[in-house]
Amino acid sequence: MPGFEWIDEEEKNAVSSIFDNGGVLFAHGFDGMRNGVYHVREFEQAISVKFKVKHCQAVTSGTAATKVALKAVGVKPGDEVITQAFNFIATVEAILDCGATPIIANVDRSLNMNPSELASLVSPKTSAIVPVHMLGVPADMDPIMAFAKEKGLPVVEDNCESVGARYDGGYLGTIGEAGVFSFDHGKIIATGEGGMVLCNDHAVFKYANEYQDHGHENNPAFPRGLDTCSTPGFNYRMTEMQAAVGKVQLSKLDRMLEANEERYLALVDSMGESFDYRSIPQKSEIIHDCLIFFEKDEVLRKKLIDILGSEGFGTKNLPDAINWHCAAYWGHALSSEQVEHAQTTRNLLHTAIAIPIWKRKSVDDYKQLGKKLLKI
Ligand SMILES: Cc1ncc(COP(=O)(O)O)c(C=O)c1O
Incomplete structure (x- = not known):
């Protein structure tokens, strides 16, 4: 059931309130104009609490979230990343955008990754595995995680389509090294466009946080204009409008x-x-x-x-x-x-x-x- 079917006055009022609190501001800064309202930071915090994960980084889309997560777990140009054949093309695009090559596993009758194919697809170039939890049902995470552990590979869960589902008691998106959500128009939490990277490892979060914001380290010793940086990034920042809608949708x-x-x-x-x-x-x-x-x-x-x-x-x-x-x-x-x-x-x-x-x-x-x- 897509979240757009639940949109009512609550979401409309949340967007409208933005214009009473400084208008179309960035997620960061402008402290004197926003009456203490930081929608993106609050949305990240609410997702962390709901899904019991240490870190969340909001971004512009599920596709962006996948790319950011892959880079954050160390995928580099020339690597191979294993994902699955029943999927949305976004996962393949994110792998290609990292300069890596997608390697495709078939799905089984669960319509999710067939873990028994992994052994024949892995190579010395493999640097991550991306199981995709399709249409509300978890991938069989135990054998996937066991294989990844044996090979020393990070798992990025594409959980764009199954937000709220669990495996062995844990929320999908919080089992691997990183997980990603999409909040596009057709998804369970719908903000028009939007995505989230979830992780428990501080180093993965730090990279994701800097990469989606031009490499900004948000060094507390400097004002933003003189901020430090150590890695190149991009702009995948979520807007306050998306997050204002997302907070209401999450509450539903x-x-x-x-x-x-x-x-x-x-x-x-x-x-x-x-x-x-x-x-x-x-x-x-x-x-x-x-x-x-x-x-x-x-x-x-x-x-x-x-x-x-x-x-x-x-x-x-x-x-x-x-x-x-x-x-x-x-x-x-x-x-x-x-x-x-x-x-x-x-x-x-x-x-x-x-x-x-x-x-x-x-x-x-x-x-x-x-x-x-x-x-x-
Ligand atoms: C499995 C899967 N991964 C990634 C995405 C990409 O999400 P977005 O549309 O937010 O970029 C989608 C969206 O359809 C999806 O279904």
């Missing part, structure tokens, strides 16, 4: 996830056991973002997809936006070898159907939908 997260669960459970209940559902790794607490099942029979599949379309549910990215979510289609960004390897995932995804959970659809709508699908 638990309610959003409850509403998701209610609808999802009603749907599963009415669809019953005759469907071949996506598998969920043990130790997972999912966020019920959408219900995915596999249907190999093409005629039946088309009928099911047609119902989802005509009833106004759609299929999110399986199959509605499959080209942007499967590495087998990314010949413009990947080597032909990687594209070829991703065919296993492509074949699996072409049997998958995702039923998105919407706020605008009621629990009863989901019950009725399940009955209709069952009749096909």
Whole structure:
């Protein structure tokens, strides 16, 4: 359930209040103009508390967060970074932007990284692993973390799509060396655009913090204009407007996830056991973002997809936006070898159907939908 469905007067008032407290200021400085209001710093703090992680660095997008996190854990030009074939292209773009080469692992029936492929994909050039928690379900983190530990590799969790889900009790995005969230228009916490890097290691945070702000060290011994720096950076700074919306959206997260669960459970209940559902790794607490099942029979599949379309549910990215979510289609960004390897995932995804959970659809709508699908 995307956060944009929950936007109301609270978010509107939060944005409006910016203009009573100094206007469109940077996240930093202008202390005399802002009446003590620092939305970006407060949003970072609120995410730290909610997700029980030591450090958070807000940035402009989930794509930027991935790039910043990869650089912060030490990915350099010429390295290889392993990620997965069911994904959004942003992860591959972030790896390429670091000057590294994406290496693609297939997904298994959980539609997340298949940990058993890692041993054949790792090389002396590998410098990080990026599992992606797709559509509300955790990747199987135990074998991924064990492999990474054995090889001495950092794990950056792309948790743009499963904010609030947990694995073995820990929030996704806080298990590896770093994690990233997206707050774009379609995400669970929606601020239009926006992202966050989460980590527990101070050195990773320090790099992320400096890199997203032109290398500024925020040295307390100097005014900003004479600040010190030791590494080149870029501008990936979040705006106060994004953070003002983000704080309100975060305060609604638990309610959003409850509403998701209610609808999802009603749907599963009415669809019953005759469907071949996506598998969920043990130790997972999912966020019920959408219900995915596999249907190999093409005629039946088309009928099911047609119902989802005509009833106004759609299929999110399986199959509605499959080209942007499967590495087998990314010949413009990947080597032909990687594209070829991703065919296993492509074949699996072409049997998958995702039923998105919407706020605008009621629990009863989901019950009725399940009955209709069952009749096909
Ligand atoms: C898995 C995944 N990673 C990264 C991103 C990029 O996030 P953003 O749109 O905030 O740049 C997305 C957004 O769709 C995503 O789904």
